Amino acid sequence: MISVEEARARILAGLKPVAAEMVGLAQAHGRVLAKPVLARLSVPPADVSAMDGYAVRAAEARPGARLKLIGAAPAGHPFAGQVGAGEAVRIFTGSVIPAGADAVLIQENATAEGRDVLVNEALAPGRHIRRAGQDFAAGDEVLSAGRRLSVRDIGVAGAAGHPWLCVHRRPRIAILCTGDEIALPGEAVPDGGIANSNAAMLAAFVTAHGGEALLLPVARDTEAAVAAGAIAARGADLLVTTGGASVGAHDLVQAGLARQGFALDFWKIAMRPGKPLIFGSVDGLPVLGLPGNPVSAYVCATLFLGGAIAMLGGLPPAAPVLEAARLGAPMKPNDVREDYVRALLAHDGAGWVATPLPMQDSGMLRALAQAGALIRRAPHAPAAAAGEAVEILRLEMV
Amino acid sequence: MISVEEARARILAGLKPVAAEMVGLAQAHGRVLAKPVLARLSVPPADVSAMDGYAVRAAEARPGARLKLIGAAPAGHPFAGQVGAGEAVRIFTGSVIPAGADAVLIQENATAEGRDVLVNEALAPGRHIRRAGQDFAAGDEVLSAGRRLSVRDIGVAGAAGHPWLCVHRRPRIAILCTGDEIALPGEAVPDGGIANSNAAMLAAFVTAHGGEALLLPVARDTEAAVAAGAIAARGADLLVTTGGASVGAHDLVQAGLARQGFALDFWKIAMRPGKPLIFGSVDGLPVLGLPGNPVSAYVCATLFLGGAIAMLGGLPPAAPVLEAARLGAPMKPNDVREDYVRALLAHDGAGWVATPLPMQDSGMLRALAQAGALIRRAPHAPAAAAGEAVEILRLEMV
Numbered sequence: 001m002i003s004v005e006e007a008r009a010r011i012l013a014g015l016k017p018v019a020a021e022m023v024g025l026a027q028a029h030g031r032v033l034a035k036p037v038l039a040r041l042s043v044p045p046a047d048v049s050a051m052d053g054y055a056v057r058a059a060e061a062r063p064g065a066r067l068k069l070i071g072a073a074p075a076g077h078p079f080a081g082q083v084g085a086g087e088a089v090r091i092f093t094g095s096v097i098p099a100g101a102d103a104v105l106i107q108e109n110a111t112a113e114g115r116d117v118l119v120n121e122a123l124a125p126g127r128h129i130r131r132a133g134q135d136f137a138a139g140d141e142v143l144s145a146g147r148r149l150s151v152r153d154i155g156v157a158g159a160a161g162h163p164w165l166c167v168h169r170r171p172r173i174a175i176l177c178t179g180d181e182i183a184l185p186g187e188a189v190p191d192g193g194i195a196n197s198n199a200a201m202l203a204a205f206v207t208a209h210g211g212e213a214l215l216l217p218v219a220r221d222t223e224a225a226v227a228a229g230a231i232a233a234r235g236a237d238l239l240v241t242t243g244g245a246s247v248g249a250h251d252l253v254q255a256g257l258a259r260q261g262f263a264l265d266f267w268k269i270a271m272r273p274g275k276p277l278i279f280g281s282v283d284g285l286p287v288l289g290l291p292g293n294p295v296s297a298y299v300c301a302t303l304f305l306g307g308a309i310a311m312l313g314g315l316p317p318a319a320p321v322l323e324a325a326r327l328g329a330p331m332k333p334n335d336v337r338e339d340y341v342r343a344l345l346a347h348d349g350a351g352w353v354a355t356p357l358p359m360q361d362s363g364m365l366r367a368l369a370q371a372g373a374l375i376r377r378a379p380h381a382p383a384a385a386a387g388e389a390v391e392i393l394r395l396e397m398v
Numbered sequence: 399m400i401s402v403e404e405a406r407a408r409i410l411a412g413l414k415p416v417a418a419e420m421v422g423l424a425q426a427h428g429r430v431l432a433k434p435v436l437a438r439l440s441v442p443p444a445d446v447s448a449m450d451g452y453a454v455r456a457a458e459a460r461p462g463a464r465l466k467l468i469g470a471a472p473a474g475h476p477f478a479g480q481v482g483a484g485e486a487v488r489i490f491t492g493s494v495i496p497a498g499a500d501a502v503l504i505q506e507n508a509t510a511e512g513r514d515v516l517v518n519e520a521l522a523p524g525r526h527i528r529r530a531g532q533d534f535a536a537g538d539e540v541l542s543a544g545r546r547l548s549v550r551d552i553g554v555a556g557a558a559g560h561p562w563l564c565v566h567r568r569p570r571i572a573i574l575c576t577g578d579e580i581a582l583p584g585e586a587v588p589d590g591g592i593a594n595s596n597a598a599m600l601a602a603f604v605t606a607h608g609g610e611a612l613l614l615p616v617a618r619d620t621e622a623a624v625a626a627g628a629i630a631a632r633g634a635d636l637l638v639t640t641g642g643a644s645v646g647a648h649d650l651v652q653a654g655l656a657r658q659g660f661a662l663d664f665w666k667i668a669m670r671p672g673k674p675l676i677f678g679s680v681d682g683l684p685v686l687g688l689p690g691n692p693v694s695a696y697v698c699a700t701l702f703l704g705g706a707i708a709m710l711g712g713l714p715p716a717a718p719v720l721e722a723a724r725l726g727a728p729m730k731p732n733d734v735r736e737d738y739v740r741a742l743l744a745h746d747g748a749g750w751v752a753t754p755l756p757m758q759d760s761g762m763l764r765a766l767a768q769a770g771a772l773i774r775r776a777p778h779a780p781a782a783a784a785g786e787a788v789e790i791l792r793l794e795m796v
Contacts, residue, residue, distance in 0.1 A: 025583055026611065029602035030795065041593055043763070048590075050761065074619070076578030078590040093691070094579060096590040135764050142764055150795045151606055152767040155599035155692050159592065159763050163584030180474030181492060185423060186561030192446075192476040192494040194557065195439055201553035204427035208549055213424065221472070293491065294553050361448065363492075365441070365557050366533050366540055369550040397428065397548045 001270040003379075004303060004338045008319060010265055011279050011304055014286055017314040018237055021169045025158055028149050030210060031167035032314035037143040040161035042133040047097040051128045054088040054110055054117050055079075055101035061123035069115050073098060088117045097129055104128035136160065146314055148210075170212040171312035173305075174233035175202050178219040178226060178244040178253060179292060197294045197365060198242045205301050208397070209309040219256075226256020230282050237312050239285055240305060241278070243292025253289050257282055270379060271338045273362040274300040295362040299340050299374065302393065322376060322391040327384055328355030334381040345372025345394065354392050371395060399668040401777075402701060402736045406717060408663055409677050409702055412684055415712040416635055419567045423556055426547050428608060429565035430712035435541040438559035441533040445495045449526045452486040452508055452515050453477075453499035459521035467513050471496060486515045495527055502526035534558065544712060546608075568610040569710035571703075572631035573600050576617040576624060576642040576651060577690060595692045595763060596640045603699050606795070607707040617654075624654020628680050635710050637683055638703060639676070641690025651687050655680055668777060669736045671760040672698040693760040697738050697772065700791065720774060720789040725782055726753030732779040743770025743792065752790050769793060 002010075020034035049055065056067060072090035073079040079089045083100035091097070091104060103123040111118040136142050142160050143153055149165070157165055175198075182196040183189045196218065203213035216232050219225040226244065233239040244253035254262060257280070264280040267289070271277075273296035278289025288305060290297040303320060311317055328346070342364075343354040354373050357364075373392040384390065400408075418432035447453065454465060470488035471477040477487050481498035489495070489502060501521040509516040534540050540558050541551055547563070555563055579591040587593055594616065601611035614630050617623040624642065631637040642651035652660060655678070662678040665687070669675075671694035676687025686703060688695040701718060709715055726744070740762075741752040752773050755765050771790040782788065 024598075026598040026601035026605075026613070029606055041587065043592065044761065045587070045592060046590060050759065074578065076580070076588055076591050076619070094592070130759065130761050134759070135762050143767075148795065150767065150793070151599055151602045152696060152763070152769075152793070154602045155595040155696065155763050156767045158583045158595035158598045159692065161583050161587070161593045163582070180472065182474075184561070185556045185559050189439065189443070189559070190474055192444060193474050194441065194443060194492070195559045197553040197556035200422075200424040200556045201549055203424035204549045204552045207424075208427055215424070221474070294557065298550060298553065361528065361532070363442065363448065363528050364533050365550070365553050369541075369548065369554045371550075395548070395550070397546065 001268045001275070002266055004269060004271050007266065007269045007277065007279070008304060008307060011288065011308055012311050012317045014281070015308055015311045018168055018171050018312050020166050022164045023167055024164050025154060025162060028157070028165045028167055029151055029154055031149055032210070033143055033145050033147050033149060033165065034168050034314060035166040036141045036145045037157050037160060037162060037165065039136050039138050039140045039142050042137045043135040043159050044130050044132055046132045048130050049091045049093060049095050049097060049104045049128060050130045051104055051106045052092050053104050053106040053128065055083055055091045055098050056088045056103055056105050056123065057083060057085070057101060058103035058123045058125040058127065060086065061103060061105055061119050061121070063120055063122060065119040067117045067119065069117055102126065146316065148315060168314035170210060171237040171309050172214055172235065173206045173211045173309060174214045174216055174236035174239045175199060175206070176216045176219055176226070176229040176233065176239060176241045178221060178241060180221040182218060184218065198292070198297050201294065201298065202240060202242070202301060205305065206309060209306050210313050211309040221252055223252065223256040223259055226253055227259040230257055230260045233285060236285060238308060239282070239287045241287065241289045242297050244289070253278060257287060262287070270336060271340065273340065275337070277304070293362050294365045295368050298368060302374070303340070320393050322393055323352065325352035325354040325373070325390055325392040327386050327388050327390050328353045330386050331356060331377070331384045333383045334377045334379060336379050338379050339377040340393070341375040341377060342368055342371040343373050343375045343392065344370070345392070352392065354390060399666045399673070400664055402667060402669050405664065405667045405675065405677070406702060406705060409686065409706055410709050410715045412679070413706055413709045416566055416569050416710050418564050420562045420564055422562050423552060423560060426555070426563045426565055427549055427552055429547055429563070431541055431543050431545050431547065431563065432566050432712060433564040434539045434543045435555050435558060435560060435563065437534050437536050437538045437540050440531040440535045441557050442528050442530055444530045446528050447489045447491055447493050447495060447502045447526060448528045449502055449504045450490050451502050451504040451526065453481055453489045453496050454486045454501055454503050454521065455481060455483070455499060456501035456521045456523040456525065458484065459501060459503055459517050459519070461518055461520060463517040465515045465517065467515055500524065544714065546713065566712035568608060569635045569707050570612055570633065571604045571609045571707060572612045572614055572634035572637045573597060573604070574614045574617055574624070574627040574631065574637060574639045576619065576639060578619040580616060582616065596690070596695050599692065599696065600638060600640070600699060603703065604707060607704050608711050609707040619650055621650065621654040621657055624651055625657035628655055628658045631683060634683065636706060637680070637685045639685065639687045640695050642687070652676060655685060660685070668734060669738065671738065673735070675702070691760050692763045693766050696766060700772070701738070718791050720791055721750065723750035723752040723771065723788055723790040725784050725786050725788055726751045728784050729754060729775070729782045731781045732775045732777065734777050736777050737775040738772040738791070739775060740766055740769040741771050741773045741790065742768070743790070750790065752788060
C-alpha cells in the first residue's frame with residue numbers, strides 16, 4: 001500500500017495537457033487558456049473623461065470663470081474641433097478628451113447658463129481624465145497561459161478585442177462501470193441488484209471539473225467485457241473504471257485490462273474509504289480504477305480524479321485544498337490508513353466546525369450527500385477531543 | 399437614493415420561480431429540484447454483506463470452528479439455497495446475505511482449506527451486514543424540492559432509481575448592451591470607441607449562475623433602438639441592460655423602455671461603484687438596468703443579478719455571502735454610499751487578508767480581474783487601520 005500523497009504524485013506524473021481549440025468568448029468561462037491573451041486595443045483608447053461634465057483648459061478653470069460652450073462629445077462621437085481659450089465642450093464618461101482641453105469640470109461643480117458654463121471649482125491639469133492605456137495598452141499580455149478564465153477575465157479579453165480565445169479542449173474522460181449486480185437508473189434491476197449511481201455521479205463530477213464525460217455501456221463481470229470497454233475508450237484522455245475488485249479470486253478489472261496490455265503502476269493505497277484504487281495505462285491511455293462502492297468512488301474521485309482532469313486540462317499539478325476547522329465531537333485514534341471522515345459542517349463565527357457523522361459505513365450515499373466536508377486524518381493520528389483543530393476538505397457542490 | 403439592502407429586497411420581491419422541465423440525471427448537476435425525489439428502490443435492496451468473506455451462522459462462529467463451503471454469492475448472483483448448520487457461503491461486498499446466515503466472517507479472519515473454512519474469530523449476529531433500507535427505503539424523500547443538486551445528490555438520485563429529474567428550467571436572461579461607442583470584440587471599433595466587454599462577461603456571469611443568456615444585438619443610442627431591444631426580449635424572464643444613463647440630458651434606457659410602457663420601481667442606489675442602477679418592468683418583464691462601466695456592471699451583477707437568477711431558478715431569496723477578513727492596508731473614512739472596494743486577497747494561516755488595490759477607478763477592468771475580493775464598507779464607515787476586521791465578498795471564478 002502506498003500513501004495518498006505518493007498515489008497522487010504518480011497519477012499526475014504521467015499526464016500531459018491536452019491540445020487547444022478556439023472557443024467563443026462568452027463560452028470560455030471556466031476554460032484554461034492555452035495561449036496568453038495579448039491586447040489588440042488600448043483601454044482607454046485615448047485620454048477619456050472619467051465623469052460627466054465639461055472638457056476645459058485647466059489653467060482657465062477657477063471659481064467664477066465663464067466659459068463658452070462650443071459643442072458636445074457624447075460617447076462614440078468625439079468632438080472634431082479644438083478647445084480654445086475661454087471655451088468648453090460638453091463631455092460624458094468615456095468620451096474622448098477634445099484637443100486643447102486638459103481637464104474635466106464635473107457637472108456638479110458647473111452651472112450651465114444658455115451657451116455659457118460657469119466654473120465653480122479650480123482644476124489641476126489632468127483632473128478626471130483617464131489616460132490612454134491606463135488599464136492596458138495594445139500588445140500587453142492581459143491574461144497569461146494556464147489561467148482558468150473567470151467571468152471578469154472574459155470581460156478583460158472582450159475589452160482587449162478578442163471574439164474568441166485559445167483554450168485547452170475539455171479532457172475526455174471515459175467512464176466504465178462494471179458489475180453483474182448493477183442496472184442503470186430506470187432499467188430493470190436484477191434480483192438482489194442495485195441501480196447504478198456511479199455512472200451519472202462521475203459524469204457530473206467530470207463535467208463540474210471541466211472535463212467531457214463519455215459514459216460507456218456498463219460492463220458485465222467478465223474479462224472480455226472489461227477489455228471491450230478499454231477498446232471503446234480509445235481516443236479518451238483518461239479511462240475511469242469502477243468496481244471489479246471483489247469478484248472472485250482476482251481483480252476482474254485488472255484481468256480484463258490485461259487482455260489489452262495493461263501496464264500497472266500501483267493498486268491499493270493506504271486510505272479509507274477507497275483502498276483498492278488502481279492506476280496504470282493501456283497503450284498510452286491512463287486508467288484510474290475506482291472502487292465500486294459509490295462513497296469510496298466519490299472520495300477517490302475527489303482526491304485523485306479532480307486533479308487529474310485539471311492537469312489534463314492545462315492547469316499546474318495541485319492537491320485538493322485543505323482548510324482549518326475545529327472538531328464538533330471527539331474522534332478515536334486512527335490506524336495505518338489515511339482516513340477521510342464524512343462530517344457535517346457549520347460556521348460558528350470563529351470558524352468552521354466539523355462534526356463526524358455517526359455512521360461512516362461507506363455504503364451510506366445519502367449520508368455522504370448530507371456531509372459538508374471530509375475530515376482528513378493522518379495515518380496513526382491520536383484520539384482527538386471536541387474543539388481540537390483538524391484539516392477538512394469542503395465539498396459544497398462538487 | 400435607496401440602500402443596497404432595500405434595492406435587493408425590491409428586486410427579489412417581484413420574482414417568481416420559473417417552470418419545471420425534466421433533464422437526464424447526469425445533466426442535472428447544479429440544477430434546482432422542482433419536485434422532491436422519492437426513492438423508487440431501497441438501498442440496500444436486502445440485507446447485504448459489507449465485506450468480502452463468508453456468510454455464516456453467528457452462533458457457530460468461534461475460533462477453531464470448521465464450516466463447510468456450500469457455494470458462493472458473487473455480486474448480482476444471490477445464493478439460491480440456505481445456509482444450514484455447519485455451513486458457509488462465499489460472499490462479497492454488496493452480495494445478498496443467503497437465507498439461514500446472520501453474520502459475515504471477513505476473509506482476513508478465515509482460512510480456506512479445500513471445501514472447508516476455518517473460523518479465526520467469534521462473531522455476533524448481524525456482524526458486517528448492511529441492513530435492507532439502511533441508507534434509504536423505497537418511498538423515502540431522499541432529496542427535497544428547492545435543493546441545488548450536488549454531484550453527490552446525482553449519485554443519491556441514481557441509487558434511488560431515477561433516470562431523470564424534475565428541475566426548474568434555466569431562467570432566460572436577455573442582455574441588451576447600449577451605446578454608440580461600443581463594438582463587439584473583433585468588429586471594427588468606431589473612432590474613439592471601445593470593444594464591448596459587458597456582453598460576453600454578463601453572458602458568462604448568467605451561465606455561471608445557472609441561467610441561460612440571450613445576447614441581444616447592441617442597441618445604438620436612440621430611444622427606438624432601446625425600445626426594439628425590449629420587444630426582442632419578450633419571453634425572457636429578466637431583461638438586463640447596460641449603459642445609457644449618461645447620454646445627453648436624460649436617461650436613454652428609461653426613455654427607450656418608456657416607449658414600451660416601462661414601470662419604474664427605482665433608480666439610483668447609495669453604492670459605489672454603480673450608483674445608476676435601474677429596476678422596473680415592461681409589461682410584466684422585470685428589467686435590471688446596469689451601469690455601462692464594466693467594473694460597475696460586474697459589481698452590480700454580483701450584488702443583484704446573481705440573486706435574481708437564483709430566485710428565478712427556484713432557490714430561496716439570499717444575499718451574497720460575506721466573509722470575515724483583516725485589512726492589509728489602512729482605509730480612509732467612507733462617505734454616504736456603501737462601497738465595494740476591489741482588493742487583493744491572501745490567506746496568512748490565521749485567516750483572509752484583504753488589501754485594497756491602490757487604483758479604484760471603475761474603468762480598471764484588469765484590476766478587477768486581479769482582485770480576489772470586494773471589501774464591503776458601510777455608509778459612513780470610519781477610517782480603518784491595517785489589521786482591522788472587515789467584511790469581504792470573495793470573487794473566485796465568478
